[in-house]
Amino acid sequence: MEDILSLIKEEMDEAIKNMEKRFTNVRAGRANVAVLDGVMVNYYGSPTPLIQLATISIPEARTLMIKPFDKNSLSDIEKGIFEANIGFTPNNNGESIILSFPQLTEEKRKEYVKQVKEMAEDAKIVLRNIRQDGNEAIKKEEFPVDDEKRGLERVQNLINEYNDKIEDSLKEKEKELMTI
Template sequence: MNEEVDFILDSTEENMQQAIKHLEKQLLNIRAGKASPAMLGSVMVEYYGSMTPLNQVANISTPDARTITIQPFERNTIPNIEKGIMVANLGFNPMNNGESVIISVPPLTEERRRELAKQAKAEAEDAKIGIRNDRKVANNDIKKLDISEDLMKIAEDNVQQLTDTYIKKVDSIFDNKEKEIMTV
């Protein structure tokens, strides 16, 4: 095929892969009942006057399926860590024992599971919209090229195949996350 068309297809696929990566990252923040350090990935803590990700000021571990332990590198950051967790609005109630912060992850109610499944579905829809936008941009770029009708049709078909493939990946990722959320 034409070099310009190949370039458009490659960059479109790269953009669609980014949409998938973003979706996976967003779904990590949706908890499925089991405690995981990734749940605190969005928590920012004030550390010497600047906002710093929690994982850069403390070790985060999960001693069991219902508990997250945060061991700060410096004891004086415990109040800031607790405040950061509360501000992140994750629905957790942090407690401290003077040396570390402990979070008990409550079991999910059926209603909360449904809410989380809806949230996951919304993230999946956002990813699909991103992929469709990538398709639109690619098709517009192809139309701007000075190529034959046949080559243009082939290129547009290839873009559609890419789109279908990545939409299926999004559906598959969402289905797995939904099963994980709804499993008691």
């Protein structure tokens, strides 16, 4: 029984981690290095993650500065950001690339809140599927009736705990998005 519950807990932790990773990709009007996570740069003919080619800093609340280790790669990095289609126009000043995060409109904020609510709901669906698989695994093991009932209750308690974690993360992200 403990093995099944341990596996369920691991899967739920992974579901929460994936949701929170998706949350970081929703920008809140402030500079966030995570928007560049998926940016690949064609560096001397091979696709290379941007983070391996430059230092990325946040000099101001709504500005990212990308300073390449090799100045010859500036135009490649700029092109990589364009091709990644992350919604920003890079500004190349010859030394570094500046990305400015515009102030979010109320409409855009509400749209982003709607997106994170959908992400949270997707995570809850994953949890429900994990619960269903866990319950089936417990029933399949043919434990004594009392043990099976306790196991199913423990699975439900885990689901409740992780649903609360999802709600807490969602509220935190909503607050972040709606703060001007």
